[in-house]
Amino acid sequence: MSVRESVLRLLLVEDRVEDAERTASILRNGGTAVRPTRVESEEQFQDLIRKQPFDLVVAGVEAKIIPIERVVEIVESSGKDVPVIAVLSELSDQGVQAAFASGVPRVAPRNHPEILQFAITNAFAAVEARRSVRRLQAALRETERRCDALIDSSRDPVAYIHEGMHIRANQAYLEMFGFEEYEDIEGLSLLDLVATGHADNFKQLLKRISKGEQPPKNMQLTAQRSDGSTFEAEMEFTPASYESEPCLQIIFRQRTIDADVVRELDELRQRDQASGLFNRTYFMAEADRLVAEAAEGGQDRALLLIEIDNYDAILSDIGIGATDDLLQAITSRLRKVLGDEHVLSRFGEMTFAALLRDSNHALTEETANNVCTAFRGQILDVGSRSVSATVSVGAVQIGERIASTPQVLDKAAQGLGNAAALGGNRVELFDPGARDRAEEQRILARVKEIEAALEENRFVLHYQPVISLHGDEGECYEVFIRMKLPNGELVPPMSFLPEAEEHGLMGKIDRWVIGRSLAIISERKKQGKDTSVIVNITTSSLHDAKLPELIGNQIKKLEIDGSRLILEVPEAKVFTNLKLAQDFQRAIARHNVQFSLEQFGSGVNSFQLLSHVDAQYLRIDRSFMVDLAKNQEHQKKVKEIAEKAQALGKKSVAVFVEDATSMTVLYTSAVSLVSGNFLAPAGSEMNYEFG
Template sequence: MTPRESVVRLLLVEDRVEDAERIASILRNGGMAVRPTKAESEDHFETVIGQQSFDLVVVGAEARLIPMERVVELVEASGKDVPIIAVLNELTDANIQRAFDSGVPRVAPRAHPEILQFSIANAFAAVESRRSVRRLQASLRETERRCDALIESSRDPIAYIHEGMHIRANQAYLEMFGFEEFEEVEGLSLLDLVAPAHAEEFRQLLKRLTKGEPPPKTMQLTAQRGDGSAFEAVMEFAQASYEGEPCLQVIFRQRSIDAEVVRELDELRQRDQVTGLYNRQHFLAEVDHTAARAAEGEKELALLLIEIDNYASVLAEIGLGNTDSLLEACAQRLQKVLGDEQVLARFGEHTFAARLEKSNHKKTAETADKVRAAFDGKILEIGEKSMSIWVSLGAVQIGERIATTQQILGKASQCVNAAMSMGGNRVELFDPAAGDRAEEQRIQERVREIEQALENNSFVLHFQPVISLHGDPGEAYEVLIRMKLPSGELVPPLSFLPEAEEHGLTGRIDRWVIGRALALISERHKLRRDTTLFVNITASSLMDEQLPGLIGRQIAKLGIDGSRLVLEIPESKVFTNLRPAQEFAQALKRFHVGLTLEQFGSGVNSFQVLNHIDADFLRIDRSFMVDLAKNTEHQKKIREIADRARDLGKRTIAEFVQDAASMTVLFTSSVNYVSGNFLAPPGPEMNYEFG
């Protein structure tokens, strides 16, 4: 599913506005944020595809406005990577073949919203991946260019080998073997630079490398120059790539000391001189390797970051001269707890790190807590001093969803910082799978809370005034629902309505709110207050054939004016449920109940829906209210909507009014009503003083 924060820019080719709007609505209902543009003609299509950026083109396969074949030609002529999806009225072999023949590689059925939504989301994900790859390739080319410059200027003799042949060598390498130009060594087998005494051993190594085996870190042999002279050398190997091709990086070092000393020096380069643990550089290489294994699907890998709590205070107590003794004592304690099976390193000034093998979520948590407990107030001998210290740990369960060194270390750092911010001496563990489990448990708990609120009548209503700009009599409020938990906490609608919709509970909630609103209208009427209440309903209520009759019976029972109740439904929900919405609206008219279209103006052609639904109010989409005083385009759009609505006999509401400057703009327009926190925030009482 496309994340909500990723806005999908759609260019739609449909003969009918309703069809284009329906596609946009299907995507919005599925959680995708879309910005649709409908092509009005072939010239318009050619102009916008050339001047604007689009993510996808969605074309009706039967569209006559711009034929599908012509759409393909125009997109190809633009030179842009914009996928095309053909929407088929009937998913037949002939229709699919026609789309493929026209050059459209993706098709989706119009009659199956879930498949249509999946196809568009999949195409968007694919084009985003290609864009990401292109960005990475550009970054890689720049990195390779810089690396190439560094290699050329390096005094280390470095060469790149592909299938045993030289494809690149720097000047230091050429000088070592007595060559003047790279052309002398280009295509030369690396085996030709190995003395006969070691030729067979090196030939076997090359065979193993061609089978995909990793190279050794080093190899000692006798090398041979072009003039036949030989010298003792140590070869260092590393897997690399050159101009996009996998290859082997080789560094020749002339050996002037014995093998044992070489091994000792190599070991020293990997170790921290104070603690004897691996150093940061070596550990980062280990994490890189671990991340690659995780990306290939290997599981039960984890990382620990261990940091001394209140390090500055500890240092002040033991004295700066005992810093090394402190770190050495901590390293010994960690080695005792973790043993030799795990890679343990000094990662920072007072931070240690461990890479855990064969460690699932449970074992990682146990190991981390074991490390914490090993320090928990226990005595450490630090030089001539003895003191207790505590540590905080950030643990990360490594997997395919977190399989880069940057991600792993970033999450571990966040976790250890969180542990220290909560007082230290604790473990914070990040596990993507555990997060999924926790989210599922949270959803289940929320559903139970909603069901209990319905059973126990635990919902609460708040009211926000809807104020007339033209002095209309009476008073009006928008009804906003809250859920009251047993603890007394009030939960806002966005924190429970998505789960309610997913589990089929919104219809019951709508009925509860409508019933309560009618009762309140009756109570206000008895107090001689003519109060109109605007009540939001969900799409499930449009499908409830019994709801209009239930409302009508309640109105008759209470003896109230049905026009005091106005039900509100988003414009997009009406477009995608047009037939049920029409029947629902017609049924409400029998009882004089009003209807509002919410989020009006956000669609491809919002006024088109009024040809099918006789709405009383149009609530202008709140996106047009953002920075209204300075945004002339938004001002123009609001005036256009308000003027056209007035001509059609519809009343408009501008919500989300945040400042006096916005009110000034609205006063000069044809907008009928306004609401927003600048005028009055929602509250549990209907006590606003209408003029």
């Protein structure tokens, strides 16, 4: 898939909104479909990179919100394949060296759009190619595993022959001829397995096949086992290839075996005979399957390697004759603690392996510690002896970045070795996506802070004036929420709203903001000022069937004009929750409350939405404000939205106005209202002189 055929999910780390928007615009203008997200804090960045799929991170080297070194550290610790591109305002030797020193392999200049676009699209193409390779590798492993599994599980003895020699044979084939392992038959001539009476005819057949003659479909002969005994057999021949080499597939047909016997044989082939656990071959096939799922983005899978500590000392104590008893005692203990829901295998002499599904970092750590606890301070009954043994565990949380079985096993073995080197009786867990577990504790602590702030009324509002370009009477402010900590520190919205939304607290916060806004409207009325307040609400409020009635009761109680309250929802959220938005808008309209569409114009046909939802205000998407004075396409779009809104009797709002030249453009358009830091930043007081 080419870059142009897929959407680039871009995470931007920039101090200025304008820089982030400019990067997204450069990509869009170059024909790249982009879905940009700008972060405003380190906490938000960690949350997004952990929970959502992104393709690239573009970070300003000079950014203060998150230092470039910290950006690289967070991305690497996430365990995800997300390249980081460092962006420089000036392409100086010092800046480039600083970027490379932070660990970023790619650097691009912010003020050279062509180079910046080239760097981003090439990095995107590279990450797409790597993902494609991982998918192909996983598919190949799965195909090979399935082929091997089909051959191994076949009730028919199957072998592959190249130039008359065995190069592959399944277990049924080995059992038929009395061999224990494939090494016993590897390189052995097929002619050696044919009884003397049929040897000459079979030899001539092999010669004809070697000269390019097609083999017969089947052949009946007398076969000979390794112990010299013979049996009647029918052979099927099929041209095939093995490891890219042309060969001959041969299937020996015998009498039909009872189905129950077949099932028993299949079960035996999967099991280690001494312990009764799955054998290493079966375990590796299952590990390949789980790793392939991880390569496709699957999560919550883990592998454990478990080894008895000080095995040599224990063996010298109990004697080699009690090895089987020790193995059974250990196996019984492991089965008891791990249960049947995990794949438990004997991996070595006294090394065991387990595959865990639906096991995140916390569960994997808990399971591994439970394994250690099951042996720590406990007695194992080994025949007539009682021994005390501990285990070490090397655990790996399987993720996209280590989505190959050898890598997973290497990490597990490394962890096992480290645990043993530290004296054993411990767990070492490798989890590339969760190196800093303190982040989870931080989120839980933040949620408690939000709940406490709601209970103790410790939220405050800041106000940014929204100014009429047509001299309308009255004043208008947009409100922004802040959370006050017990020590008086004000926490910006993006540092707590994501956690609030994730934990279902946004509905309560919306109610608080709306209630406080209505109180402000009442307070301003008593001061002789007609103040309108714009409140951005979430979809939680759209689901709150009781909210319109509560708003109406409060308006009636405060004796204020409901039209002074303007509730705003993003256009995309209204589109995806259309029925709820329609019902909500109609319900608040009964109290004369106004409805606004935020990010208007970002959809394919935004005005079509107005035939379904009666919005009185249209807040133009901020992307159109980037380089408004120079970008004629943006000017055309803003003018088009404003004129259509005016024709429909709607008020258009231009936001994020940052310079005088943009204001000049807006004055000549039909835009109704404007806001932005150029006019006045948000503050804790409503003190703007509307004149």
